[in-house]
Amino acid sequence: MKTRALLLSLLMLLPLSLLPSHAARAAPIAIVAAESTYGVIAQAIGGKQVKVDSIINNPNVDPHSFEATPAVARKVAKAQIALLNGIGYDDWMSKMLAANPAPHRQVIVAAELDPALIMPDRNPHVFYDPLVALKVAEKLTQLLQQADPTHREVFADNLQRFKAQLSRLNEAQAALAKRHPQLKVTATEPVVGYLLRQLGWTSLGEKFQFDVMNDTEPSPAEVARYEDNLRHHKVAVLFYNRQVTDPLTDRLRALARSSGVPVVGVDEFVPPKTDYVQWQMQTLASIEHALGKAH
16 A cells, blocks of 8 residues: 555656646647638537648638649648549649548548539539538548547537538528529629529629639620620629639629629638638628618
8 A cells, every 4th residue: 555655646746748648639630621611611520629721711812823832732741631622623732632642531522522512504612502511511520530439429519510500501591582582693703603593593694704713705795795784784783703803803893883783792712710601691791781782
């Protein structure tokens, strides 16, 4: 007994860092997301058990012209789980993953989780569909539970919390669609195509929108039709991509305002200090505010 008491006394004198502890857990699971849109979903599901790096997290960056650096390549190479959009939206990420193969790394491509959700025109902005966000969250939960079974219930609880938030978003979308049914709208780029599908709204001038997105100069006829829709108020709203502007889109925004067409700016990434559902709800609030001012 004396020996045991002596050992306990000695242990009490040791620095805490040298004592065995249940708090000394495995390092957080390294997740790299091509865009903050997926990074915030990963954080919501993984919580303290993950370390998330979102490569593009600045709303002012144009994803179509993004060029990755060696520092980005190192983050991608070390990731245990990688998240990206797909459909050509972030090809730079696909190339990096291919250039840095890792047999145990898991990759989630949002656009490939449920092909039935992808629009026939292959609009790459799938993150504006809450159903796609849910598919990403569910797949990520599955991978995290496999990688860290100890926190299986934590990941499951986080998923349920995320689903509840998505339910509130779906309710808000349904309420907006009910207040403003079957609107015809347009956009400088097809960024909110999946949101418009959720709302049951029709997007006019899509050929023009895809040309702008793909850095193709719209034909004079396309521009004329587009301007006619604005000038004669054939559309209820003009959406514009805040991250990509040029003299043509600036002119169209000015034309919309002078014609009394509400203008709503949208982003391709979740802004800093905002989660996925907050971002989507803010977009809905901006739309509602613009439509309210128009009446």
